[in-house]
Amino acid sequence: MRDAQSQQLPAVKLLEWYDRSARLMPWRVSPADKARGVRPDPYRVWMSEVMLQQTTVAAVTAYFQRFTARWPTVADLAAAEDADVMAEWAGLGYYARARNLLACARAVVRDYGGVFPDSAAGMRALPGVGPYTAAAVAAICYDEPAVVVDGNVERVMARLFAVQDPLPGAKPELVRLAGLLTPALRPGDYAQAVMDLGATICSPRNPACGICPLLGLCAAQQIGIAAELPRKIAKPEKPVRQGVAWVATRGGMVLLERRAERGLLGGMLGFPSDGWDGSALGAPFAAEWRDLGAVKHTFTHFHLVLQVMQSDSDANPQRGEFMLVNPDDLPTLMRKAYDLAFPDKKPR
DNA sequence: TATGCGTGGAC
């Protein structure tokens, strides 16, 4: 087997390509600054990596700018109110990340004097930091040759070595191959190069093999199956759930409740609702509820049709609290219900 | 190892 020892050529080609075409992102240090000895800020790199978990660069950028403007250091973030962080995260999804982000910032301040651990092993012990994020921060910030494996790396390795076994079973083999390619020099730039390649040229559909820096080295391209890899086990189809949301208005206020820390939209504000998330509590008070129609929303594992009921009664609610809310602070599902009740307000 | 957990964009 040719891959019995480390392979240097792909990393060389990828770094050459990265030096030509690296994309500017607000959490990256420009090549010019790096030449002057500027190091990436672990706080910013960590935050970007958490936001980028299962989320595109396009979706993350504005959130990253707002978070770092409002909380410029890990100590600032650690001192933030939970509700402010959850509100700022609203719309980005996977809300456990926001809770872990805050828990991690507080752990860094409390246990490490406000300085992030300078190794992948140290990072890995922090809340919300898994194998990928720990390796990425260590490689980018500390030049540790950690093996960085995300969805992009899996795809690039599967194609480069024509791995035909389907995911997730093929994962250990793809990690092994990624380890063979990881260079001792510039491991952070290398990791970002592979991910940039996966996000642009070596894309899931219609990979641009003709302009790929690894053209000629790629086994899948040579046998004409690059676009078919990586193979994946078929996912079960999503069931449809139904529910009701109760939008009670009073003056400019709406009735909201803080959702449970764990589970769907955990820790976020939402309208009292039932029938779709395990709850079945009924209306927050007896009143004449107007049927505003339904909103549709799709979560990771089910479709939701949520009937929206609205009332202006001044009855005493048994759940929730009337609040003035910025609709941008609501998770998208709840924002959809809000927009049905207040069609005049501008969408974000 | 399998499942739960958001959202918006591409096709």
Place this chain on the structure above:
DNA sequence: TGTCCAAGCAT
């Protein structure tokens, strides 16, 4: 319209 998919982690 529907389906797939993204720089994963916790349990």
